[in-house]
Amino acid sequence: MKPLSDSERAELLAGLDGWSLVEGRDAIRKHFIFDDFNAAFAWMTRVAMVAEKMDHHPEWFNVYRKVDVTLSTHDANGLTRRDIEMAQRMDQFAAGLNEA
Amino acid sequence: MKPLSDSERAELLAGLDGWSLVEGRDAIRKHFIFDDFNAAFAWMTRVAMVAEKMDHHPEWFNVYRKVDVTLSTHDANGLTRRDIEMAQRMDQFAAGLNEA
Numbered sequence: 001m002k003p004l005s006d007s008e009r010a011e012l013l014a015g016l017d018g019w020s021l022v023e024g025r026d027a028i029r030k031h032f033i034f035d036d037f038n039a040a041f042a043w044m045t046r047v048a049m050v051a052e053k054m055d056h057h058p059e060w061f062n063v064y065r066k067v068d069v070t071l072s073t074h075d076a077n078g079l080t081r082r083d084i085e086m087a088q089r090m091d092q093f094a095a096g097l098n099e100a
Numbered sequence: 101m102k103p104l105s106d107s108e109r110a111e112l113l114a115g116l117d118g119w120s121l122v123e124g125r126d127a128i129r130k131h132f133i134f135d136d137f138n139a140a141f142a143w144m145t146r147v148a149m150v151a152e153k154m155d156h157h158p159e160w161f162n163v164y165r166k167v168d169v170t171l172s173t174h175d176a177n178g179l180t181r182r183d184i185e186m187a188q189r190m191d192q193f194a195a196g197l198n199e200a
């Protein structure tokens with residue numbers, strides 16, 4: 001996995017909703033807030049399955065209904081397409097839960 | 101839920117394995133390391149069920165096979181017996197996984 005090029009970076013990051021660059025590190029971050037712990041952990045469980053399948057695991061902090069996620073590709077020492085894909089999956093799953 | 105008294109605190113904290121007091125806050129913390137993400141998230145799932153049933157939720161940070169946990173009772177603004185009980189359940193579940 002190669003780090004994102006400058007043009008990929010500009011294009012792909014612009015396509016993400018609510019993600020921001022982490023200061024001092026080539027990573028992206030988003031703060032998710034769900035209805036309650038049940039919804040937050042249900043979301044984490046769906047993400048965990050995908051993370052394991054992709055062999056690409058998030059850094060995440062949870063307390064009650066909040067989950068703070070940081071994505072970066074440790075092997076590439078920075079952002080790659082896998083982080084973009086993971087961010088998209090996380091957003092899809094979160095949207096699904098909010099519809100309920 | 102009342103905060104732990106000094107005598108309860110001395111007795112109950114001494115009975116915990118690997119937990120330490122958090123500086124600047126009435127909370128306890130432990131860093132768990134599992135075999136892999138599968139084991140770490142399996143453990144988190146067992147804990148999540150108990151947390152929901154107790155209505156007592158941890159603050160936890162996970163990356164791959166590591167989980168850093170902080171326990172405190174927000175309503176009591178400090179440590180209570182529920183934190184001790186949660187710490188014990190977490191240790192029990194972790195021991196179960198390590199036996200596998």
